[in-house]
Amino acid sequence: MDAAEAAVDRARDELLAQLTSDLGDSLVESHLVPGDDLWIRVARGAWVETAEFLKTGLGFQYFNFLSAIDWMPSPFGRDMDSQVDIELGHDEASEVDSSLEHGVAGGETRFQVFARVNDIVNGLGVTVKVDIPDDDLSLATWTGVYAGADWHERECWEMYGISFDGHPGLRNIYLPSGFEGNPLRKDYPLLARRLKPWPGIVDVEQMPGDDDDEESGDDS
Amino acid sequence: MIAAITDPWWFQTTLRVVGGLAAVLLVAGTLVYLHLFKMVSFMQSRLGPMEAGPFGSLQLLAEVGKFIQKEDIFPRKADRFVFAAAPFVVLMSTFLLVVVVPGGPDAWFVDSEIGIYLGMAVSSVSVIGILMAGWGSASKYSLLGGLRATGQLIAYELPLILAVLGVVIQAETMNMQGIVLAQAEGEIFGWGAIGNPYILTQGVAFLVFLVAMQAELTQTPFDMPIAESELVTGYMTEYSGMRFLLFFIGEFATAGVFSAIAAVLFLGGWYIPGIDPTAGIMNVLGPIVLISKVVVLTFIVFWVRFTFPRFREDQLQKLAWKVLIPIALANIVVTGVLKVVF
Amino acid sequence: MTAISDRDQLSYIAAQAADARVNVELETEGMTLNIGPQHPATHGTLRIVAKLDGEQVIAADPVMGYMHRGYEKLTEVRTYPQVTTLINRIDWVGSFANEVPFILAAEKLMEVEAPPRAQWIRTILFEMSRIANIALFLGDMGLQVGAVTPAFFAFRDREHVLNQIEAVTGGRFHPNFDRIGGLKDDLPAGWITETKRAMKKMRNFCDEIEGLLQGNEIFEARTRGIGVIPADIGLGYGLSGANIRASGVDWDTRRDNPCGLVHNELDWKVWTHVDGDSFARFWVRLQEVRESTKMVDQLLDGLPSGPVMAKVPRIIKVPAGEAYVETENPLGVMGYYIVSKGDLVPYRVKIRSASFNNISITPWLLKGVYVPDIITILGSLYFILGDIDR
Numbered sequence: 003m004d005a006a007e008a009a010v011d012r013a014r015d016e017l018l019a020q021l022t023s024d025l026g027d028s029l030v031e032s033h034l035v036p037g038d039d040l041w042i043r044v045a046r047g048a049w050v051e052t053a054e055f056l057k058t059g060l061g062f063q064y065f066n067f068l069s070a071i072d073w074m075p076s077p078f079g080r081d082m083d084s085q086v087d088i089e090l091g092h093d094e095a096s097e098v099d100s101s102l103e104h105g106v107a108g109g110e111t112r113f114q115v116f117a118r119v120n121d122i123v124n125g126l127g128v129t130v131k132v133d134i135p136d137d138d139l140s141l142a143t144w145t146g147v148y149a150g151a152d153w154h155e156r157e158c159w160e161m162y163g164i165s166f167d168g169h170p171g172l173r174n175i176y177l178p179s180g181f182e183g184n185p186l187r188k189d190y191p192l193l194a195r196r197l198k199p200w201p202g203i204v205d206v207e208q209m210p211g212d213d214d215d216e217e218s219g220d221d222s
Numbered sequence: 223m224i225a226a227i228t229d230p231w232w233f234q235t236t237l238r239v240v241g242g243l244a245a246v247l248l249v250a251g252t253l254v255y256l257h258l259f260k261m262v263s264f265m266q267s268r269l270g271p272m273e274a275g276p277f278g279s280l281q282l283l284a285e286v287g288k289f290i291q292k293e294d295i296f297p298r299k300a301d302r303f304v305f306a307a308a309p310f311v312v313l314m315s316t317f318l319l320v321v322v323v324p325g326g327p328d329a330w331f332v333d334s335e336i337g338i339y340l341g342m343a344v345s346s347v348s349v350i351g352i353l354m355a356g357w358g359s360a361s362k363y364s365l366l367g368g369l370r371a372t373g374q375l376i377a378y379e380l381p382l383i384l385a386v387l388g389v390v391i392q393a394e395t396m397n398m399q400g401i402v403l404a405q406a407e408g409e410i411f412g413w414g415a416i417g418n419p420y421i422l423t424q425g426v427a428f429l430v431f432l433v434a435m436q437a438e439l440t441q442t443p444f445d446m447p448i449a450e451s452e453l454v455t456g457y458m459t460e461y462s463g464m465r466f467l468l469f470f471i472g473e474f475a476t477a478g479v480f481s482a483i484a485a486v487l488f489l490g491g492w493y494i495p496g497i498d499p500t501a502g503i504m505n506v507l508g509p510i511v512l513i514s515k516v517v518v519l520t521f522i523v524f525w526v527r528f529t530f531p532r533f534r535e536d537q538l539q540k541l542a543w544k545v546l547i548p549i550a551l552a553n554i555v556v557t558g559v560l561k562v563v564f
Numbered sequence: 565m566t567a568i569s570d571r572d573q574l575s576y577i578a579a580q581a582a583d584a585r586v587n588v589e590l591e592t593e594g595m596t597l598n599i600g601p602q603h604p605a606t607h608g609t610l611r612i613v614a615k616l617d618g619e620q621v622i623a624a625d626p627v628m629g630y631m632h633r634g635y636e637k638l639t640e641v642r643t644y645p646q647v648t649t650l651i652n653r654i655d656w657v658g659s660f661a662n663e664v665p666f667i668l669a670a671e672k673l674m675e676v677e678a679p680p681r682a683q684w685i686r687t688i689l690f691e692m693s694r695i696a697n698i699a700l701f702l703g704d705m706g707l708q709v710g711a712v713t714p715a716f717f718a719f720r721d722r723e724h725v726l727n728q729i730e731a732v733t734g735g736r737f738h739p740n741f742d743r744i745g746g747l748k749d750d751l752p753a754g755w756i757t758e759t760k761r762a763m764k765k766m767r768n769f770c771d772e773i774e775g776l777l778q779g780n781e782i783f784e785a786r787t788r789g790i791g792v793i794p795a796d797i798g799l800g801y802g803l804s805g806a807n808i809r810a811s812g813v814d815w816d817t818r819r820d821n822p823c824g825l826v827h828n829e830l831d832w833k834v835w836t837h838v839d840g841d842s843f844a845r846f847w848v849r850l851q852e853v854r855e856s857t858k859m860v861d862q863l864l865d866g867l868p869s870g871p872v873m874a875k876v877p878r879i880i881k882v883p884a885g886e887a888y889v890e891t892e893n894p895l896g897v898m899g900y901y902i903v904s905k906g907d908l909v910p911y912r913v914k915i916r917s918a919s920f921n922n923i924s925i926t927p928w929l930l931k932g933v934y935v936p937d938i939i940t941i942l943g944s945l946y947f948i949l950g951d952i953d954r
Contacts, residue, residue, distance in 0.1 A: 038672075039888060064815075065802040066890075067916040071903060076640075105886045105903050118888065118901070118916075122799070122815040129888065129901075150801035153924040161636075176629035176953065185637055192641060266716035362597050366619065366935065442710050443782050451604055451708050452939045529776075531783045532710025534936045535619065 011036045013124060017060065018042070024055055030133075033106040041107040043131040046141065052130055053119075053147040061121050062128065065148035068117035068155060070134075070162040073102045073109060076188040111135050113164060117144065117151070134164055143168040161186035238321075238331050245320050249482075249516060250475035254282050256517065257524040258474070265528055289470075292463030297360050300460065304358035309461070309468035311351030316475045318344035323482045324399045326492050326508030327500050337398035338390065341483060342383050345438070348476070349375045352447065352457050355469075359460035367456025370535055371440060371447030377542040378437035378444075381430050384550035388427040388557045389420050389487045402491035406499045419490035426553045428488045430546050432522065435480045437538070439473070441523055443530040444538060481519035482512060489515050594622060599938065601630050607704070608949025610923075614930070614938065621938065624930035626923060631953040639913040644670055644744060644880050647910070651900075652738040654917060655951040658697030658894040660689045660729065663742040666900045666913075668824040669889035670744050673882045673904055678824070682746035682872040687825045688759075688863045689729065689741070690891070691856045695766055696725045697894035698853050701946045702773045705846050708943030709786045714776050721769040724762040731755055744880055746873035756864050763857040770854050778847070787843035791929055791941035794840060801928075802921035805896025806852060807945055809836045810844035817892040825891065830862045842944035849946070881908055895919050895951055919951035 014034055021042060022029055028048030033041040044052045056062040102112060113134040120127045134141060143166040144151035155166045156175040163184040166172060174181060183190055229237075259281060263270030271278030296302055321331040322341040334340055349372055356368015390396055393404035401420075408418030421428045437444035448456040458469050485491060492508030493499050533541065600611035609630035615622045635654065639647050651666055652659045664686060671677065678686070703718020726736045731752055733739035741748050777783045793803065795811045808815065816834040818827040835851035837844035884906040890899030896918025903912040922945050930938055 041886070063796065063799040065800055065921075066897075066899070067802070067901075067914065067921070069901070069914045071912050071914075103905065105884075116901075122813065122820070125820045127888070148800050148802075149797070149928070150803075150921055150924055153920065174629070176632040178629075185634065190637075192637060195641060266713050267720055268716065362595060366597075442712075445710065446936070449710065449936070451710065451943075452936050454604060528711075528713050530711060531706060531777070531780060531786055532936075533782055534786060534934065536934070537782075537785055 013126060014040050017126060020060060024059065025052060031108045041129045041131060043107040046132055049132050050142045050147065053144050056119055057147055061123060062119040064120040064122050065150040066118040066120050068151050068158060070113055070115045070158045070164055072113055072188045073104055074112045074188055107131050109133055113139065113162060115141055115164060139163055140165045140167055145169055242317060242320055242331060246317055246475045249478035249513065250471050251282055253474045253478050253520050255279060257520060261524060262528050286467060289463055289467040294464060295462045297460050299360035301358040304354045308351050308355035308358055309465045311354060312348045313468050313472045315344055315348035315351065316472055316479055319479045322398050323486060324402060324491065325512055326505035329505045329508055330399060333399055336396045338386055338396050346379060356457040361460050363453045363459045364457050367447045367453045371457060374437060374444065374447060374538060377539055378434045381542060381546035381550045382434040382438060384547065384554060385427040385431040385434065386487060388424050388553045391557045391561055392420060392423060398486055402486060402493055403499060405490045406493040417490060417493065417495055419488065421488040424488060426549060430550045431484055433546060435484060436523060436526060439477050439480060441527040443533050445532055446535055446538065449532060477520050477523055478516055481516045484519055485512055485515035610949055619935045621930050621933050624927055626926050628952050631949050635954045636913055636915055639910055641909060643908045644882060648742060649740050652740055653950055654954055655893065655895055655948045656737060657700050657948060658693040659737055660693040660739045660741065661893040664690055665889045665891045665898055667742045667744055669887045669900045669902045670882055672887045672889060673885050673902060674744065676745045676874055676876055678746045679871050679874055680868045681870045683824065683826050684863055684867050685747055685751060685872065686742065687827065688860055690825060691860050692725050692729055694894040695853055695856050696722050698849050699769065701849055705943050706777050708939050709783060714773055717769065717772060721765055724765045728759045728762050745876035750872050760861060760864060763860050766857050767854060770850060774850060784843060786940055787846060788841055790842045790937050791944060792841045793925065793929065801925040803925060804918050804921065806845055806848040807896060807922050810848045811840035812836055812838045817890055817897055823889055830859050832859050842940050845944040881906060893918055895946065895948060896922055915954050917951045917954055919947035923947050923952055
């Protein structure tokens, strides 16, 4: 197993080296977990170029998914959670911490788009991330390289409001066409929680009539 | 049973109408119960209806009661008259068709010299009803279903009629009664113990007739006009309540009547080998014999229906024009040649 | 691959000719047919807006979202153990398989490994949900092309598997049985013999379906050469599971990237087909069910003893990090990309569901086919609406 893992590692190392040499400065940061996975972060201008290189140059033909992430913690904190949950979490979580704290492969902006492609021959996958500046929420489309990116970009557009330049038909995919707002952004409130607070972790839910012990003996 | 010559005309007419209704509705009801409710259920490892009556035998009455109570819905943009009339046209064609089927030496509705020709002609009327339903519903699914049905029914009339021609040549008559008698009195190479049911000498025509009949009845594998997984239910999509019931009855009644025609043409109709075909007892036994043959034939129809997948429209047309019609034509030629030789 | 370029060319010519007919010659209008959202063939609320010329499709545009439940948003306010309840409902006919990749991803972040027995039982239930799921497809495929009876057989025999799943988990459809660090419970007594019997019944069911459909000329005429997906197009659209294996791509996550499940200790085979048409997809799935029953038998024979739960804290907090785990679910590759900030709840969960990618090929695939073929193609791509809409 160790030998196999080492082999995979070598493959990922080589892959990273190739990416670094080809993309040059466009490859901003990378993160490699040996024997597991590889993340790279590329410059916004090199987004399509990266896809083309991955597909034609490195054989990453399989398009897995594309989505985005909002790194700004929710302004609502966890005030919508029940007191039980907050106690269990023992924390500070109810205080709103609006500082950006990025995940692997780093980042600078609030929004990041990430996509994953696979090389199915060698069994490798790579997650590509890109920063989207707040003042210009747009990115070049991948549809020209991976046809399957079409619907994923539509979903990303309606959920995060990130538009994709050159996309053939950027319209809502899940939500009704008149929908306002971008639901997966962290500052979009989850209305169900607002209307009815979450009961929290309950080990055993009480059955109806459990609380009145005096009357329960009647049916014997 | 029906044509007692001495009775006054109004009595004869009433008797014929009642007999015709019974012949269509009773047979249709039997087929629905036996085949749709029970036989198919057993094929699909379930019991079918069990609550209404013994073994669910009254289920059909319950269904009829339910359908009659339902609201008669017209789509807003429907052509109301055409929409309303369509099921009656379809059912009328079935009732007209049953009149040519003889049940015994004297038990007939119409003893026409061109009986089978008349039958084939009136059976085509149902196409108009189906097209009316497809057009009048103002629904795209209905329209597609109606158009498919029209194309299909017209394509399959040809093999149906060509298959009949072989029988007509052999029997030397188009009279249905005459065809039965020709089979009763016929013999195969001098051996006439069971007469000559034409399934033996016209086996090819029988198979062509069965396939074309399946298509005429729009049963799977030829059920594109209904095609519930594609067109919802085709031309019947917008119908509800009583009018849907008419289509439903029409479907099974037509299956019964077409099987009766097949039984008359190929299985010897009402005659029983060994009993004089002019004996009075045959007026009672004849219809029973005929109905048993109908049940057997419809069994095949429904067996196929619930076993096979469905053709596509173009494949269906291909089957009609490239396979069935050439076979039927070849059968006519061979029958004609043999008729002259022997 | 000449057949494909022929097909492309044909559909192009058909579309051009249709346009010409519509616009110039006869001045006939094209017809827009709404297939769905309520339609017998879409088993769910998928809607396909098809522009037709006669019965030929000029353009088809799937519209979904009628069942969008916002799971990606909801997971952000659920604790990790609560999330499994939600994601059970993504692919509702093979529910247990939905839980597995999520739990594996969370375990990867927590650096917890389930005990061997738990891994084996997970794999058993995983494969059993595949059998329950694809058995439904095998019957449904007959239904889509007009044969009613196989569907009844499928529902009948699927019960055997569902009963076994219920015996372990207490839930026929939504087990919610997988836990971070293992499983909720061990197997009940007598379960192994019963399951072996059920697997035998499923093998008989496969033979039955093979006899009913595979050798049937009409079925072959309806499915062979219909909806051909070339391998490179399929990869570009991210097709997975039997859909891509039917195009000749020998790729199965169970064998190539097994994380947390024990498929590599078993003796089994990845089935592929070179044709890439509807029939190939049907055939590959049929073989997969057979292969799965064999796998379950082997797993039952070699089941190790020991606990089914590793030591995990009662309140589960997942350390900060990101992890993506995908498994070969009944419908195709399903993966969860979890972003954690060390809290009780995930920060972001991207659900990569198989059907969403599988169905995204339909606008390309449906161009130029006939209306009956739409149904065949959709049936053979095999989607569950919950898996598209999430």
